[in-house]
Amino acid sequence: MTIRTYSADEALVQERRRQIVTAAAALFIRQGFLKTTVREIAGHCGMSIGTLYHYVGSKDDILSLFEEAGSSLLARFTQQSLSAQNDMTPAEALRRAIAEYLSFIDEIQDVIVFWYQETRNLPATHRQYLFQQEEDCANLFGRILAHGCECGEFRVTNLGLATHSIVVLCDMWAFRRWFLHKRFTLEQYAAQLTELVLSGVRGGGGQSVLLSE
Amino acid sequence: MTIRTYSADEALVQERRRQIVTAAAALFIRQGFLKTTVREIAGHCGMSIGTLYHYVGSKDDILSLFEEAGSSLLARFTQQSLSAQNDMTPAEALRRAIAEYLSFIDEIQDVIVFWYQETRNLPATHRQYLFQQEEDCANLFGRILAHGCECGEFRVTNLGLATHSIVVLCDMWAFRRWFLHKRFTLEQYAAQLTELVLSGVRGGGGQSVLLSE
Amino acid sequence: MTIRTYSADEALVQERRRQIVTAAAALFIRQGFLKTTVREIAGHCGMSIGTLYHYVGSKDDILSLFEEAGSSLLARFTQQSLSAQNDMTPAEALRRAIAEYLSFIDEIQDVIVFWYQETRNLPATHRQYLFQQEEDCANLFGRILAHGCECGEFRVTNLGLATHSIVVLCDMWAFRRWFLHKRFTLEQYAAQLTELVLSGVRGGGGQSVLLSE
């Protein structure tokens, strides 16, 4: 993904693009990509339209930069997450992973909401890339669950489903914030969600019921 | 919610609006609200633009009608759902509620996806109304959980959270369909999700861990 | 070549496009395609920009329409030209063909000049089409020359060259008008050019000179 620029000064290009994305992010998040005009973006970063187009080839490029910034935040989170340490029980590892991921979600909640809403407007290649980052991140949970199952501490019928469920329930902190933020602090949510998830993956008693399926 | 019309014939207004919303729904779902033009909508319902504007005041009105149609589908589902019957155990009731809701979700999955993406473009009052319908529907699950807790069959720390979690995990069938539909049939998904949810709400063994929070 | 329109009224589309092309032609001829703005065209045909774009998909479409109009004038001329009649001597046929073609050139001289200047901006397919029309028209002269050679009245070393030369010398009436129109009336030019051409194709005496090549 190379974006057109008329400047050869790499550092300046980075700086200007940072400004542009910062302004654009706020606007995209507030009013969506399609309702945000390039003029607005330029205005919000104190640049003329001409200047903006010196550092960026099109409005879509701005969206790409925004998405890339978000994706790499996610990728960085995935890489830096050390959650599964050897001396932890699977339950401890899971609890910690949820807490970390939730606090990450909380930081970038606007971006998460944006992703749930506007992934459609991304070009296919970027969408694929974003999905990949999400998958990689989800695998953090997948590995913990898998290990827990091996230890016999967890019982999950379907690993993929359980993993996606956990991720989605964390993401929910962002996309159902109108409901959740009124009722929980982040810490409370983390605690309660962890409890719920742990129950879920430990597998309750009533198998008899389920086996009748 | 009163929408401008130049016609006095109530029945005709209803009929024309039904046509308009039907055409618009398909287009909104395929390409999003903002990328759909009024001309396209008129074309797809075999109406002239002028006629369309006789029965509808603006493009936003069409979105409102579309959302209202969706909302009332949801409301009807909520009303018709008889899930919690006296002679069922809470687990049976929950399983059945999930199955019913999932099959409803499956039917209107496009609308669900649309809601997750474009609720933003709704005027605040309509958004509130939609949220209300969702809340009402969620309460179906809430009541089952509450009853299960009273019976001692379920143990849920926070009822609201558990309820929303179930709803969101069902909605996931729509908004993560790119992942789930490749791996599960609807029935498989219903079965596995039910199992997971039942484990979650029954509360697993490892209380010691949780109490340490 | 189908051009986008939002109107289904075929007759109206034709009429509006005629207006548009008429206005555009004057402007294209005066200032060139690239320097002419769509706003100007709309202004000159008393239409709003929006209206113009109801009948035409793009500025390039207008150029295409203009070219097509010119090409078909040329094609019509080619078809209607009855020059080579049986009872004419080749010289008479040639003289008459030159006169007819020159008078046609004179009528559409602006278009001829435009062709010499802006063929470059045409999409390849239209350019090919235009070249074809020119070729067809040139063949009118080619056939007369060929017949004259068979009769022994003309002597032309290379038929293609002679043909193109005649055509270009006629076109010259348009593209060198700054020189020619000051010195000749159309009739004078026709007479003198005919004389020159006839001399040329009859082959002069001094072959000795030429044979020394």
Place this chain on the structure above:
Amino acid sequence: MTIRTYSADEALVQERRRQIVTAAAALFIRQGFLKTTVREIAGHCGMSIGTLYHYVGSKDDILSLFEEAGSSLLARFTQQSLSAQNDMTPAEALRRAIAEYLSFIDEIQDVIVFWYQETRNLPATHRQYLFQQEEDCANLFGRILAHGCECGEFRVTNLGLATHSIVVLCDMWAFRRWFLHKRFTLEQYAAQLTELVLSGVRGGGGQSVLLSE
């Protein structure tokens, strides 16, 4: 024609302008004047935009310089052409003049094509100047023809017409190259054109026909 510069160093100005025109020429010829951007020109002559504007007042100035360069090529050709030497027959002189001019045309054919296409964008004074050069060059042929007529070797009804015809038929090598270059080498074209022209100016037999005009 004085072009703004911020430099006092005459030699430097000349050198820089030479660089600019060289780069611009290639671009103008390839894509036309209006489609070529100043940025492109600067890029192609390894100069910054700012530097370019130190030596040239505007984009139009570059076109003027380009045209001037072409014009003076033509002027130099005109001056250096010694074609009409005393010891030559008019026919020999004409043949040689055509050969020389054609070979000059061949060298600068891109420029010729450009002239036929974009003279319009020149300011009136430059256009006049260019026309003057063309006239001067044409007079080379004019003088030969005049001399030939005096000698009784040529018979031309109208000297100006004959002269322009010869020039245009030579120029045709450039502006109809899509046709001619496929069928002739330059030498073949020179030979055949000469033959045709000589026939033309020698005046054929069929005067009876012409006198009937």
Place this chain on the structure above:
DNA sequence: CATGAATGAGGTTTCATTCAT
């Protein structure tokens, strides 16, 4: 002398909406 970042007017095109028929 040389640079290139900055500007903003102006280009083409779209589209919700109106209103005469």
Place this chain on the structure above:
DNA sequence: TATGAATGAAACCTCATTCAT
């Protein structure tokens, strides 16, 4: 009631030119 032609504001983007460094 039904039509669809007409509108024009506003979208995205380009590019000749200036000027502070």
